[in-house]
Amino acid sequence: MKTNTRMLFQIALRNVERHRKRTLITAIVLTVGIAVYIMFQSMLAGMDRITIDAAIDFDNSSVSLRSKEYEAHAATQPLEYGLQDPKSIAASLPGMLPAGSAWTERTRFYAQVSNWTDETSALAVAVEPGTDSAVFKTAGDVKEGKWGGAGQAVLGADLAKDLRVKVGDSVVISASLPDGTLNAVDLVVGGIADLPLSSLSQQAVYMTWQDAERLVGAPLPVTEIDIRLPTVPRLDSLVANADAVAAKLEASDCGIAAVSIGEAMGDYLAMRNMKSKFAYILVVIVLLISSVGIFNTILMSMYSRIREIGVLAAYGLEPKQIKRLFSLEGLMIGVIGSIGGMLLGAIFVWWLTAYGISFSGMFGNLDLGSLPKYLTLKGEWNGATFAQGFFFGVLVSWLASLMPARKASRIEVTEALRFV
Amino acid sequence: MAETILALRDVTKVYGTGEAEVTALRSISLAFEQGEFAAVVGPSGSGKTTLLNIIGCLDSPTSGELLWRGAPMKSMGKTQLAAYRRTHVSFVFQSYNLIPVLTVTENVELPLLIEGVRDRASIRARALEILAMVGLSDKANRRPTELSGGQEQRVAIARALVKKPSIVLADEPTANLDSHTAGEIIELMRDINAKTDTTFLFSTHDQRIMDMARRIVTLHDGQIERDERHEK
Numbered sequence: 139m140k141t142n143t144r145m146l147f148q149i150a151l152r153n154v155e156r157h158r159k160r161t162l163i164t165a166i167v168l169t170v171g172i173a174v175y176i177m178f179q180s181m182l183a184g185m186d187r188i189t190i191d192a193a194i195d196f197d198n199s200s201v202s203l204r205s206k207e208y209e210a211h212a213a214t215q216p217l218e219y220g221l222q223d224p225k226s227i228a229a230s231l232p233g234m235l236p237a238g239s240a241w242t243e244r245t246r247f248y249a250q251v252s253n254w255t256d257e258t259s260a261l262a263v264a265v266e267p268g269t270d271s272a273v274f275k276t277a278g279d280v281k282e283g284k285w286g287g288a289g290q291a292v293l294g295a296d297l298a299k300d301l302r303v304k305v306g307d308s309v310v311i312s313a314s315l316p317d318g319t320l321n322a323v324d325l326v327v328g329g330i331a332d333l334p335l336s337s338l339s340q341q342a343v344y345m346t347w348q349d350a351e352r353l354v355g356a357p358l359p360v361t362e363i364d365i366r367l368p369t370v371p372r373l374d375s376l377v378a379n380a381d382a383v384a385a386k387l388e389a390s391d392c393g394i395a396a397v398s399i400g401e402a403m404g405d406y407l408a409m410r411n412m413k414s415k416f417a418y419i420l421v422v423i424v425l426l427i428s429s430v431g432i433f434n435t436i437l438m439s440m441y442s443r444i445r446e447i448g449v450l451a452a453y454g455l456e457p458k459q460i461k462r463l464f465s466l467e468g469l470m471i472g473v474i475g476s477i478g479g480m481l482l483g484a485i486f487v488w489w490l491t492a493y494g495i496s497f498s499g500m501f502g503n504l505d506l507g508s509l510p511k512y513l514t515l516k517g518e519w520n521g522a523t524f525a526q527g528f529f530f531g532v533l534v535s536w537l538a539s540l541m542p543a544r545k546a547s548r549i550e551v552t553e554a555l556r557f558v
Numbered sequence: 559m560a561e562t563i564l565a566l567r568d569v570t571k572v573y574g575t576g577e578a579e580v581t582a583l584r585s586i587s588l589a590f591e592q593g594e595f596a597a598v599v600g601p602s603g604s605g606k607t608t609l610l611n612i613i614g615c616l617d618s619p620t621s622g623e624l625l626w627r628g629a630p631m632k633s634m635g636k637t638q639l640a641a642y643r644r645t646h647v648s649f650v651f652q653s654y655n656l657i658p659v660l661t662v663t664e665n666v667e668l669p670l671l672i673e674g675v676r677d678r679a680s681i682r683a684r685a686l687e688i689l690a691m692v693g694l695s696d697k698a699n700r701r702p703t704e705l706s707g708g709q710e711q712r713v714a715i716a717r718a719l720v721k722k723p724s725i726v727l728a729d730e731p732t733a734n735l736d737s738h739t740a741g742e743i744i745e746l747m748r749d750i751n752a753k754t755d756t757t758f759l760f761s762t763h764d765q766r767i768m769d770m771a772r773r774i775v776t777l778h779d780g781q782i783e784r785d786e787r788h789e790k
Binding site for chain 1 (some may be wrong): 611614616617636637640641642643644645648649651653655657658659660664668669671672673674
């Protein structure tokens with residue numbers, strides 16, 4: 139460091155130290171601003187994480203293999219477009235998936251569920267109870283009754299409530315078959331699943347493979363093979379891994395569509411960028427408020443040291459060096475405030491990752507779309523957010539100090555020395 | 559005969575315009591030699607401070623010119639004038655103007671740091687040497703707020719001398735001091751002047767201080783009324 143710069147640094151540091159209260163009050167505004175930004179980003183990332191996790195755990199899995207025809211008509215869940223040879227596809231998976239992956243077959247189709255009095259539309263899901271639990275967490279959310287019993291159906295809690303049925307009651311499930319005919323089976327409510335996704339809680343009826351074959355005929359087409367990949371801490375990596383596996387499976391030339399969680403939740407993930415921009419706007423507003431404080435602090439510092447400026451100039455300090463002296467002070471306040479913001483943000487993110495915020499019961503039966511109802515919102519560590527917060531804080535402080543610093547550098551020496 | 563280091567040739571300084579116009583200096587021509595110990599005296603508003611400011615290149619004349627060792631300084635820009643002040647001129651102010659956040663030693667080191675001297679050890683050694691000269695070695699690590707007025711002014715003199723300037727300009731250096739301390743300060747400046755051959759030019763109202771000067775320039779209404787030399 140040049141002697142001159144070291145001297146300016148020394149004077150700036152001592153002044154920041156001397157006006158400790160003023161520095162602290164200004165830095166605290168910045169600290170809060172940056173901490174809020176870090177917290178907000180962590181919560182957004184956490185919210186995204188539980189949404190994507192819920193989609194993986196209960197609906198889409200990490201990667202879902204379907205026939206290309208089924209994928210093209212996915213909105214109608216057409217049974218006639220099942221996978222051609224699901225057994226051989228499943229047999230090829232071990233060599234293509236990372237260690238720790240699991241998969242299961244599922245078949246989805248639209249059905250009607252009746253309690254013998256009222257009838258409502260439902261999403262029937264045929265499952266292999268044994269392998270399904272390795273991929274999905276639906277079984278774990280069966281709060282009443284049990285999962286996977288023959289001749290039994292597990293209903294989403296809201297659907298059961300809507301139909302006013304409980305465990306042990308009888309329901310009739312009917313479905314249109316690929317040939318256009320209608321068939322129905324009589325099943326006992328074996329369990330009620332308190333699912334975090336409203337859409338499933340309101341519509342899902344899970345049944346065993348055999349019961350589904352009784353309803354739509356054997357052999358039951360397999361509409362999807364759902365794969366769970368080993369979980370990773372960061373959401374971006376999770377989505378990227380799923381995308382990479384899906385691309386690899388599609389490239390394997392077995393004529394299937396591999397739908398990754400990134401693709402399945404594409405619209406939601408696109409909104410992430412929008413939310414992220416919103417967070418940027420928030421931090422810009424907070425930092426603008428902070429910048430007014432820093433501007434004011436540097437201006438006050440300048441006015442209280444006009445004679446000092448005069449002395450330094452009289453001894454030959456150039457205007458640009460005087461400007462540097464005051465912008466250094468702004469920079470120092472920025473560094474203090476930004477470090478404080480990162481520390482405060484880190485404490486919150488730690489708390490959020492360790493304990494989280496429970497959503498349970500917070501929204502009652504309110505439909506939260508893709509956001510799960512009964513999960514705990516956890517934060518996510520993101521080094522880039524911390525770096526951005528620090529960078530923004532220091533940059534804003536420096537920019538806010540430029541105008542008072544320039545003003546200081548333009549003071550006439552003789553006026554400065556006369557200043558009382 | 560000693561070398562003329564600084565000369566003013568027909569310098570006039572006017573502040574303001576129109577009805578608010580005030581002529582602070584009128585056609586001043588003066589020359590100062592190396593090692594002079596001169597006082598600028600005169601009533602308030604006679605132009606003493608303006609004269610010192612122009613000599614120190616803190617202010618520029620409206621007309622006329624300032625010559626440094628024979629070279630005119632009229633065409634110098636702000637950066638060059640700052641360089642001139644860094645190298646040749648030092649100041650002692652009426653209210654000391656020490657930097658409160660720095661210690662006594664750091665205040666004394668300041669002009670050398672501004673000048674861009676890089677050797678930290680030699681800067682520190684020089685500061686301590688000059689502090690010893692003004693009798694403040696024991697206050698080296700104190701802050702200015704812990705010193706008396708006389709001690710603060712001694713630090714200011716040490717700060718002025720540390721870079722071995724050609725000329726020290728002192729604007730009413732004793733105005734804030736009691737007469738005993740003021741006498742000590744002027745005595746100190748005269749002593750240093752004798753030892754180092756540094757030119758001292760100071761403004762004062764104090765008759766006792768005037769009596770200690772070897773040259774007295776008396777200003778009145780911006781004009782030189784008298785320019786007397788005394789053998790002391």
